[in-house]
Amino acid sequence: MKALVLAGGTGSRLWPLTHTTAKQLVPVGGQPVLFYGIQAIVEAGITDIGVVIGSTGDGIRAALGDGSRFGARVTYLRQERPLGLAHAVRVARAWLGDDDFVMYLGDNFVIGGISDVVRAFRAERPDAGILVTRVPDPSLFGVVELDEAGRVVRLEEKPDCPRSDLALVGVYLFTSAIHEAVAACTPSARGELEITDAVQWLVDHGRTVGATTITGYWKDTGNVADMLEVNRCVLEGLSPEIAGSVDAASEVVGRVRIEKGARVERSRIVGPAVIGADTVIRDSYIGPSTSIDANCAVYGSEVMFSIVLRDSRIEHAGRVESSLIGRSVRIVGTVRTPHAHRLVLGDHSRIEVAV
Template sequence: MKALVLSGGAGTRLRPITHTSAKQLLPVANKPVLFYGLESIAAAGITEVGMIVGDTAAEIEAAVGDGSAFGLKVTYLPQERPLGLAHAVLIARDFLGDDDFVMYLGDNFVVGGISALVEEFRTRRPDAQILLTHVSDPRSFGVAELDASGRVVGLEEKPRHPKSDLALVGVYLFGPAVHEAVRAVQPSWRGELEITDAIQHLIDTRADVRCTLVEGYWKDTGDVGDMLEVNRTVLESLERRIDGEVDERSETVGRVVIEEGARILNSRIVGPAVIGSGTVVRDSYVGPFTSVAENCRITGSELEFSIVLRDSSIDGVGRIESSLIGRHVEVTPTARVPSAHRLVLGDHSKVQIRP
């Protein structure tokens, strides 16, 4: 069995962060979300991975390399532009051959991994197996319709009027029959070759399509709220570890990770939280569900339920919460007089300012 990991896409809902960084490499608990998927694939006993890459190919390749760090052998498969998940299967045809494969969206996060799912597929050998989960607003997802016996009878991509609240999770398992299906579909109203249409083709041609309801935690880390929520979930499983320096005027409470080379000076860190190597926290408070990456500076500030990427500084700005702060960012106070806000913001930014 092989794996096809999708690491292209523009990440428009995470702009302006993704103007300069691949969305799959944004960190969750200071580790790129893509790495969690690769670790799950390796844990399931799969070693050959085809990686679909687009405009951020160089960044993805620099981070993943040849895959050996994960116990994998990675082959990079360029996609000229995002033309749909079924198109990704089309361009991976030579790599996949007639082998069964798992298709994993690189910005998805599944707690507990996929080992049990892969083993179930290997045992039952259907033509396709999809994962489903209940969501509050299915209009943003591929949606499945089941009959009274629980069999999949219909799929629709981002429907205006969903027939159920069962969304497709970004992990799919396929046998070789899917190759004929992806060749049979036409571009959707979005101009993409939809994997939902390909699976519907399998259903219509009486192929064996099965589903598994995900009872555990799954998240598509497509926007800031989802990133913060996944970060919270991962941090809850932290085990306390203090490898860096914590001076006598500082306090660490609960499940806190202070990486080697980090320094905590006259500050209070309340877990679950992780402070990356080379980061200095001085005269500050870092509260629960916060990840601060490497080589940051937090001074005279409070930070909670947030993610701070590497090489950024937060200096004397009071309290920050529910925030995603990118790389090489400087957050500083403005002069009190005159009363005004001075902003330098990227495209599609969202800012909340007290009147």
């Protein structure tokens, strides 16, 4: 059995961060979101992994390498444009051959892994297996309708009037039957080849499609709020470790990981929180549910419920909360000018200011 991991896409809901960074590489709990999916696949006993990449492919390649660090073998498959999940399967057709495979969306996060569903799929071997979960607003997702016996009846991508509250989780299991279904797909109104249409084709042609409802934690980390929530969830299971230095004037409370080369000076850190390698925290407060990446600096500031990517600096900036801060960003406090904001913003930025 193989695995197909989708790590392309534009990440438009995370602009401007994803103009230069793959959304799958944003770190939560101290490591990229993508790594959790790769680890879950390997834990399920699958080590032959194809990774579909797009315009951010160089970053994905640099992060994953040949896959040996995960105990896997990674093959990269180029998708020139993000034309849909079914299109990604079409791109990978030659590499997949006639093998069964798991398709895993690289920006999804599933607590508990996928070992159980892979084991059940191997034992029962339906033509396709899908994972679903109940959500408050199904119109944001692919929606699945089941009959009274729990059989899949209908799938629809982001419908205006959902027929159920069951959303597709970004993990699918397929036999080679999916390739005939994908070949029959035509572009949707969004101009994409939808995997929901391919699975619906299987249903309409009498193929067996199994649905497993999961009740554990699942998130599509496609927007800032969900990314921060996944970070919070991961940090709840953090094991404390201090590999860096903490001076006598500082206090570390709860589950905190301070990585090698990091320095904490005259500061208070309340976990769960991660302080990356070679980062300096000075005269500051780091609050719960915060991940600060490597080689950052926080001086005279408060940071909580936030993610700060590598090489960034926060200096005398007051309180920073519920924020996702990109790489090599500098946030500097300045003398307050009444009724004025001084801003330097990149394309597609969004800010919230007090008025």
